[in-house]
Amino acid sequence: MMKRIVAVAVAALAMTTSWAQAQEVKVGVNLPYTGIGAEFAQLVDRGMELYLKLNADKVRPYKITLIKRDVKDPGGANAKIAVQELLTQDNVDILAGWIYSPNAIASAPIVTAGKKLAVIMNAGTAQITNMSPYYVRTSFSMWHAGYALGEAAAKLLNAKTAVVGYTDFPPGKDSLAAFKKSFEGTGGKVIDEIPMGGAGAVPDFTPFFQRAKDKKPDVFFVFVPAGDHAAAVVKTYAALGMREAGIKLIGPGDITQDTKLQAMGAAAVGLITMHHYHADLDNPENKRFVEAWKKEYGATTTPDFMAVGGYDGMAAIVHVVQTLKGKIGVEQALEALKGWKFASPRGPISIDPVTRDIVMNEYLSEAVMKDGRVFQKVIGKIDAVKDACKEQKIGPCAPK
Amino acid sequence: MTPPQAGWADHPAALALAGRHRVRVWEPIPWVLALTFYFAFPKHLGFGTELLVTILFAISLDLVLGYAGIVTLGHAAFFGAGAYTVGMLAKHGIWNEPITGLILAAVVAAAVGLGSGLVLLRTHGLTLLMLTLCTMALLEEAANLAHDYTGGFDGLDSLPIAPLFGVFEFNPLYPKTQYLYVLTVLFVCFVFVRTLVYSPFGQSLTGIRENMLRMHAVGAPVRGRLVLCYALSAAIAGVAGGIWAQANAYVNLGTLGLDRAATVLIILVLGGYGRLYGAFIGAVAYMVLSHFLSKIYPTAWQLGLGLLLVVIALFARNGILGIAEAAVRRLRTPHATL
Numbered sequence: 001m002m003k004r005i006v007a008v009a010v011a012a013l014a015m016t017t018s019w020a021q022a023q024e025v026k027v028g029v030n031l032p033y034t035g036i037g038a039e040f041a042q043l044v045d046r047g048m049e050l051y052l053k054l055n056a057d058k059v060r061p062y063k064i065t066l067i068k069r070d071v072k073d074p075g076g077a078n079a080k081i082a083v084q085e086l087l088t089q090d091n092v093d094i095l096a097g098w099i100y101s102p103n104a105i106a107s108a109p110i111v112t113a114g115k116k117l118a119v120i121m122n123a124g125t126a127q128i129t130n131m132s133p134y135y136v137r138t139s140f141s142m143w144h145a146g147y148a149l150g151e152a153a154a155k156l157l158n159a160k161t162a163v164v165g166y167t168d169f170p171p172g173k174d175s176l177a178a179f180k181k182s183f184e185g186t187g188g189k190v191i192d193e194i195p196m197g198g199a200g201a202v203p204d205f206t207p208f209f210q211r212a213k214d215k216k217p218d219v220f221f222v223f224v225p226a227g228d229h230a231a232a233v234v235k236t237y238a239a240l241g242m243r244e245a246g247i248k249l250i251g252p253g254d255i256t257q258d259t260k261l262q263a264m265g266a267a268a269v270g271l272i273t274m275h276h277y278h279a280d281l282d283n284p285e286n287k288r289f290v291e292a293w294k295k296e297y298g299a300t301t302t303p304d305f306m307a308v309g310g311y312d313g314m315a316a317i318v319h320v321v322q323t324l325k326g327k328i329g330v331e332q333a334l335e336a337l338k339g340w341k342f343a344s345p346r347g348p349i350s351i352d353p354v355t356r357d358i359v360m361n362e363y364l365s366e367a368v369m370k371d372g373r374v375f376q377k378v379i380g381k382i383d384a385v386k387d388a389c390k391e392q393k394i395g396p397c398a399p400k
Numbered sequence: 401m402t403p404p405q406a407g408w409a410d411h412p413a414a415l416a417l418a419g420r421h422r423v424r425v426w427e428p429i430p431w432v433l434a435l436t437f438y439f440a441f442p443k444h445l446g447f448g449t450e451l452l453v454t455i456l457f458a459i460s461l462d463l464v465l466g467y468a469g470i471v472t473l474g475h476a477a478f479f480g481a482g483a484y485t486v487g488m489l490a491k492h493g494i495w496n497e498p499i500t501g502l503i504l505a506a507v508v509a510a511a512v513g514l515g516s517g518l519v520l521l522r523t524h525g526l527t528l529l530m531l532t533l534c535t536m537a538l539l540e541e542a543a544n545l546a547h548d549y550t551g552g553f554d555g556l557d558s559l560p561i562a563p564l565f566g567v568f569e570f571n572p573l574y575p576k577t578q579y580l581y582v583l584t585v586l587f588v589c590f591v592f593v594r595t596l597v598y599s600p601f602g603q604s605l606t607g608i609r610e611n612m613l614r615m616h617a618v619g620a621p622v623r624g625r626l627v628l629c630y631a632l633s634a635a636i637a638g639v640a641g642g643i644w645a646q647a648n649a650y651v652n653l654g655t656l657g658l659d660r661a662a663t664v665l666i667i668l669v670l671g672g673y674g675r676l677y678g679a680f681i682g683a684v685a686y687m688v689l690s691h692f693l694s695k696i697y698p699t700a701w702q703l704g705l706g707l708l709l710v711v712i713a714l715f716a717r718n719g720i721l722g723i724a725e726a727a728v729r730r731l732r733t734p735h736a737t738l
Contacts, residue, residue, distance in 0.1 A: 109572040
C-alpha cells in the first residue's frame with residue numbers, strides 16, 4: 001500500500017515538474033513597490049497584469065509567472081541585488097521592470113552577465129539601451145517627446161523663438177537638450193534657458209516666468225515634474241498674463257500625467273503638450289484599454305503613460321514566449337522582438353532593430369474643458385518617432 | 401600623597417578594566433558565521449556583500465556616535481566621498497587598482513571629515529545634528545551639479561575596476577571575490593577600531609561622551625580628540641563607500657543620500673551603539689528581515705520591519721545587544737536581588 005502511494009506521488013510529481021518545465025515562463029519583475037516610487041510601480045504593475053488578464057488566450061498554452069521584487073529606491077544597490085537574485089536564485093527566463101533610470105544603469109552589467117532578455121518598462125534616460133545588448137525598451141526615451149515637440153513647435157505652431165524653463169534634474173536637462181536640438185534644427189531659436197530649481201520642492205515660478213515673458217518668445221517650453229510643479233506652472237502662466245501676451249506654454253506630456261491632470265483642474269486648460277500616450281487618445285485599442293482598466297481597478301482610476309509602458313512590455317514578452325514556444329534563449333528573443341509590431345493603446349508601435357528602443361507616434365495635445373473634466377485634445381501628430389539621441393549619436397548616446 | 405593601598409591591582413574593578421581589551425571566547429563567532437555564509441549560500445553573496453559593507457559603515461558610525469557621543473545624521477557624506485573617489489578615478493581612467501583605491505578613498509573621506517569636523521564640532525546637540533545633515537546635502541548637490549565629472553543623478557556606471565592582485569576578477573553575477581574582499585577589509589578595519597576604542601585615546605572619547613566638562617577640567621584636549629575621532633571615523637566610512645563602489649562597479653547620488661545615513665543610524669541603534677558588535681547585530685537583523693520580508697510581500701514588507709523597530713524602541717532602549725547584556729548580567733548575579 002505504502003509503495004503504491006509513493007509510486008503515485010512520484011509519478012504525479014514527475015508529471016507536474018515536466019509540465020511546468022514545458023509550460024511555465026518565469027518573468028522577474030523589479031519595481032519600487034514601496035517608497036516614493038510606489039505609485040509608479042503600481043501603475044506599471046497593473047498595466048502588466050491587465051495585459052495578461054485581457055489576453056489569456058494569447059498566452060495559452062504557456063503559463064507566465066511574475067516573480068515580483070521590491071527595489072525600494074533609486075539608489076541602484078537594491079535593484080542590483082534584486083536582479084542578481086532573480087537570475088541566480090529564481091532562474092527567471094525574462095527580466096522586466098525598471099522605473100528609475102539609475103537602477104537600470106546599475107543593473108546593466110548583471111543583465112549582460114546573466115544573458116536574459118530584459119524589458120525596460122519606464123526608465124527614460126536615452127543611453128540605457130546602449131549599456132547592455134539585452135535591454136529592450138517599451139516605454140520611451142526622454143528624447144522622444146522633447147525632440148518631437150521641437151519639430152512641432154517650429155512646424156505646427158509656427159514658432160520662431162522659444163524660451164526653455166526646466167527643473168534642474170536629469171529628465172529636465174535631457175528634455176531641454178532634445179527640444180533645443182530639433183527646434184534649432186528646424187529653423188527656430190532658443191533665446192533663453194532658465195533652470196527653475198530642483199525636483200524636491202515647488203519653487204515660486206514668478207521670477208522665472210517674468211524673465212521668460214520679458215524675452216517675448218513665441219513659445220515657452222517648460223519641463224517640470226508632474227503634479228504640484230505642473231499645477232503651479234499653469235497658475236503662474238495665467239497670473240502673469242502670458243497667454244494674452246501671445247506666448248504659448250508647451251511641454252512634454254509628463255506635466256499632464258493622466259493620474260494628476262484632473263486634480264490640476266481648470267488651471268491646466270490651454271497647456272500644449274507632446275507625448276506618446278494619454279488616456280484620451282482616440283483609437284479602438286485605447287478605448288478598450290481604458291474601459292478594461294476602469295472596470296478592473298475602479299472608475300475613478302485612470303491609466304497613464306507608465307501603465308502603457310507595462311502593458312506594452314507584457315505584450316512584447318507574450319510575443320516572445322509565443323514565437324519561441326516557451327523556450328526563451330536571449331538571442332532568439334531579441335531576434336523575435338526586432339521589428340516586432342503591435343497595435344498598442346498609444347497607436348502602432350515597433351521595436352527598432354538597431355537600437356532595441358521603441359518607435360511610436362507622438363501626439364501634440366491641448367488641454368480643454370469637456371463635460372466638466374479636463375480633456376486632452378489631439379491637435380497634431382508625428383508618426384513613427386525614434387529616439388533621436390541614439391539615432392543621431394548625440395552626446396552620451398554616441399558609442400564610446 | 402597617599403600610596404595606593406596594597407593589593408589595589410587585585411580589586412575586581414581594576415581587573416575588569418585591565419582585561420577589557422582581551423579577546424572573549426565568543427568573539428570569533430561572527431567571522432566564522434560570515435565564512436560559513438560564503439560556502440552555504442553561494443547564491444546570496446550579492447546580498448551578503450551589501451550586508452558586510454553596511455556593517456563596516458555602521459562600525460564607523462559607532463566610533464563617533466557610540467564612543468565619542470557625536471550625534472550625526474550626515475555620515476553618508478563620507479561614505480559618498482569614498483565611493484565617488486573610487487568611482488571618478490576609475491571612470492576617468494586615472495586609477496583602478498582596488499586596494500590602493502581604498503586607501504585613496506580613506507584619505508579623501510578623512511580630509512572631508514577633518515575639514516568639516518573642525519567647523520562642525522564647535523557646536524553640539526541639535527545644531528550639530530543639522531550641520532552634519534547640511535554638509536551631506538551640500539556634497540550631494542555638488543555631486544548632482546558637477547554632472548560632467550560625477551555623472552549627476554544617473555551616476556557613474558560600469559566602473560573598470562582592475563582584478564584584485566591582478567588575478568581575481570569581480571564577477572557581477574556571482575560576487576565571490578567581492579564578498580571575501582569586503583570580509584577581509586571589514587576584519588582589518590574592525591581590528592583597528594577595536595584596538596582604538598580600548599586604547600587610552602578610546603577611553604578619553606568615552607570620558608568626553610560621559611562628561612565633557614570633567615574632561616575639560618582634567619586637561620584633556622577635548623576638541624582635538626573629537627575632531628581626530630571624527631576624521632578617523634570618516635576614513636573608515638570612506639573605505640566602506642569605496643569598497644561599495646568597487647563591489648558594485650557603480651556609484652550614484654544614493655551614496656550621499658539621507659536614506660543611507662538614516663538607515664545606518666537605525667541599524668546601529670537597533671543593534672546597540674557603543675558596543676562594537678552592535679553594528680553586526682543591527683545590520684543582520686535589519687537587512688535580513690527587510691530582504692526576506694520584501695521578497696515575500698513586495699508591497700507591504702515595511703509593516704513587519706516597523707513593528708520590530710517599535711518593539712525595540714519601546715522595550716529595549718539599548719538595542720538588541722542591550723537585551724543580551726541584561727540577560728547575561730542576570731544569569732551571572734543570581735543573588736543580586738536577594
